[in-house]
Amino acid sequence: MPETSGVPALAVEAPGMEPHPAMKRRAALGLALGALATPALAQAPWPNRPIRLIAPDAPGNGNDITARLLAPQFEAMLGQPMVVDNRPGAGGRIGVEAAWRAAPDGYTFLIGNAGSNGINAAIYKDLPYDLVTGFRPISMLVAGPNVLVVNRSTFPVSDVASLVTMLKARGDGYAYGSGGVGSSAHMSMELFRQRAGFVALHIPYRGTPALAQGLITGDAPVAIVNLVNVMPFIRRGEIAALAVTSLTRWPELPEVPTLDESDYPGFETMAWNGLLAPLGTPEPIVARMHETVQKIATNPMIADRVKLLGGQLVASTPDEFAARIAADVAKWRDVAQRGDIRAE
Structure with missing residues (x-):
């Protein structure tokens, strides 16, 4: 009787019959091969294809400058191209939404900023995503x-x-x-x-x-x-x-x-860029990206280039970055409410 898969067929035995030793060996081998197949596929190395970095503004603006400065560093350390994907418009909402809707497979990331991932929560009432809980923060990148x-x-x-x-x-x-x-x-x-x-x-x-x-x-x-x-x-x-x-x-x-x-105690507003992933991105990938950011932050050449622009390289923890986003959203909501500020 021909087999219909790569795993040997198991013999059907009459009640009370002892299976032949050869059949037992074949059955055990088939089960072992089947068990090994799934982990082998699941453990395919990451990354094994180009990575997309969404910048929610036009070329030459803040997010884009940071993205294009850091993308070659990610490429060198991860071994795959990192493609900057500019998605300008609507105060950053178009690019942020594209990242929010992307598959959480480790091949799409977002470089957000204090506006697109902070202030927008205060001035837009129809955002389909939650800027505090709708993304996986990885690290701040640049602050000034x-x-x-x-x-x-x-x-x-x-x-x-x-x-x-x-x-x-x-x-x-x-x-x-x-x-x-x-x-x-x-x-x-x-x-x-x-x-x-x-x-x-x-x-x-x-x-x-x-x-x-x-x-x-x-x-x-x-x-x-x-x-x-x-x-x-x-x-x-x-x-x-x-x-x-x-x-x-x-x-x-x-x-x-x-x-x-x-005479304005506690007054602080910072411009920042940070790296985020779609919610649900595997934690090992998040950890690998965070580790890569930490290594980039020690590169004196990159630090000097950022300093010339008036900023500093930052390698925060994911929790620190998440706390910053939440604090910014709360602050700007209060300012917008007091000033009756709404986006048209």
């Missing part, structure tokens, strides 16, 4: 402060207290700019406005480069902006930096005080 900057002609001041005095003295308010409604610059400045108690008109620009020009021309003479985006203008003296939003002074601007030490 925002900076309070002013146009020197409009605000000829050298400290935060003098700026606030001028802002309060004008009843109808000055204009402040941001890279868009709900951007990190918008929400950080709104938090500062709420705590300082002045009136100001928000002007949302189409991106940070346009905002920088508004600062230089004086059309939007005050803003809190990601340090990466305005460091060249500060160094050339085109705008003045009054305070950074980290809790400690930033190494690249050691002479600039923090808002915390400028």
Whole structure:
């Protein structure tokens, strides 16, 4: 009788008959081969094909810059190409949703930031995913402060207290700019406005480069902006930096005080990029990616390149990163509610 599979067929015996020793050996061998087959398939090495890294913004923006800087490092350590997949639009929602819907097989990751994976939870009411519980955080990658900057002609001041005095003295308010409604610059400045108690008109620009020009021309003479985006203008003296939003002074601007030490205790807003995986990604893969991030963070060449951009390489634990996301979401929800801020 022909066999219908690669495993030998077992003989059907009449009741009371002892199986022939040869049959017993064949049966045992067949069972052993069957038992070995499944683990062998399940233990296929990872990764064995290219990895996709979704950046939820356009080429040349913050997430994309970090992704393209770090992708070659992942490739070298994991032995497979890492392809940066730009998914811009809707304040990062398009890219984040693509990652959320991706199979949790270890071949799709997301590089999120403080806006796409923090602020959006506060200003959008129709997100299909939960930014706190809907992803598997792996590690923060890069972090840097925002900076309070002013146009020197409009605000000829050298400290935060003098700026606030001028802002309060004008009843109808000055204009402040941001890279868009709900951007990190918008929400950080709104938090500062709420705590300082002045009136100001928000002007949302189409991106940070346009905002920088508004600062230089004086059309939007005050803003809190990601340090990466305005460091060249500060160094050339085109705008003045009054305070950074980290809790400690930033190494690249050691002479600039923090808002915390400028009579706004506990004031902190940080721009960050971080690595996340679709929920359900196998924990051994999460652990391998986290280990890889830790190794990249010790690379002095990469650290120097990030420093030139105004940031620092970070290798947090998954739990630390998850806690940061949860804290940011809670903070920005409070700011948005107080300021009645909603995305259109």
